Amino acid sequence: GDSVTQMEGPVTLSEEACLTINCTYTATGYPSLFWYVQYPGEGLQLLLKATKADDKGSNKGFEATYRKETTSFHLEKGSVQVSDSAVYFCALSALSASKIIFGSGTRLSIRP
Amino acid sequence: NAGVTQTPKFQVLKTGQSMTLQCAQDMNHEYMSWYRQDPGMGLRLIHYSVGAGITDQGEVPNGYNVSRSTTEDFPLRLLSAAPSQTSVYFCASSSQRGGGYEQYFGPGTRLTVT
Numbered sequence: 001g002d003s004v005t006q007m008e009g010p011v012t013l014s015e016e017a018c019l020t021i022n023c024t025y026t027a028t029g030y031p032s033l034f035w036y037v038q039y040p041g042e043g044l045q046l047l048l049k050a051t052k053a054d055d056k057g058s059n060k061g062f063e064a065t066y067r068k069e070t071t072s073f074h075l076e077k078g079s080v081q082v083s084d085s086a087v088y089f090c091a092l093s094a095l096s097a098s099k100i101i102f103g104s105g106t107r108l109s110i111r112p
Numbered sequence: 113n114a115g116v117t118q119t120p121k122f123q124v125l126k127t128g129q130s131m132t133l134q135c136a137q138d139m140n141h142e143y144m145s146w147y148r149q150d151p152g153m154g155l156r157l158i159h160y161s162v163g164a165g166i167t168d169q170g171e172v173p174n175g176y177n178v179s180r181s182t183t184e185d186f187p188l189r190l191l192s193a194a195p196s197q198t199s200v201y202f203c204a205s206s207s208q209r210g211g212g213y214e215q216y217f218g219p220g221t222r223l224t225v226t
Contacts, residue, residue, distance in 0.1 A: 032213050043116075043202055043217035044155075089154065093213040100145075100206075100215050104154040 002027045006090045006103035013080055014111050021075040021106050023064075023090035031094040033057075033066055033073040038087045038105070047075075047088070082110045113138050118203050118218035125193040125225045133188040133221050135203030143206045144186040145170070145215065146178065148199040155202065161186055193225045 007022040025031065032051045036044040048057030053068035062077045073090060090103040119134045137144065145160040157170030161180040175197060177189040186205075190197060200222050204215040 034214060036217075043219045044204075044215075045217070046214045049214055099157070099160065100213070102155045104152065 002094050002101050004090050004101055004103040010107040012109045016079045019077040019080045023073045025071050025092050027094045031092040034091040035075050036089040080110050082112055085110045116205055116216050116218035118221050122222050129193050131190050135186045136184050137205040141205035141207045145204045146188045147202045150199050195225045198225045
């Protein structure tokens, strides 16, 4: 069945460091791919998305490119800030809007 | 728009008690879902609905009931609470219109069963 695998955390970086959180997927057909972010005590918010191969989603300095050949959707940011500390979830929607499959989440902590 | 709202924010139950977690959305989305979030396990789908009057089971449906009498509301009922149901519960809605299928989440209900 469809699945999402993302790198395990926690990940701790210093401010202004480069970030990559790996995400790979298994799906039939052509899924839409998402990154969600969860700040402490809050629900999940959509960070960015890509709906077809080679699309690049971007928001708040984060980017991810839909790579069909490697079935990946890695999240990147060139210079992280303390305010980026959160849990990040990779997700896919393959068949319909009713079913989104989430990865297990990666906790990111940024040191000042 | 308020988006997706959930009540209550926090709840403590004793084993065997029943309760209903409320969820409402004002975006006219046809799809609504309930998830539970446990440490180290990400989000797991409990039940979902593709429209008023239609519900289906997700990955972990046991011990929970849902109904969808209107487009806006999707309550989750715990029939007889157990300590294993201690978790954070999130309601979400989404639409297939326009493609993309991203889900919009409520702020969550933190439930403790003693």
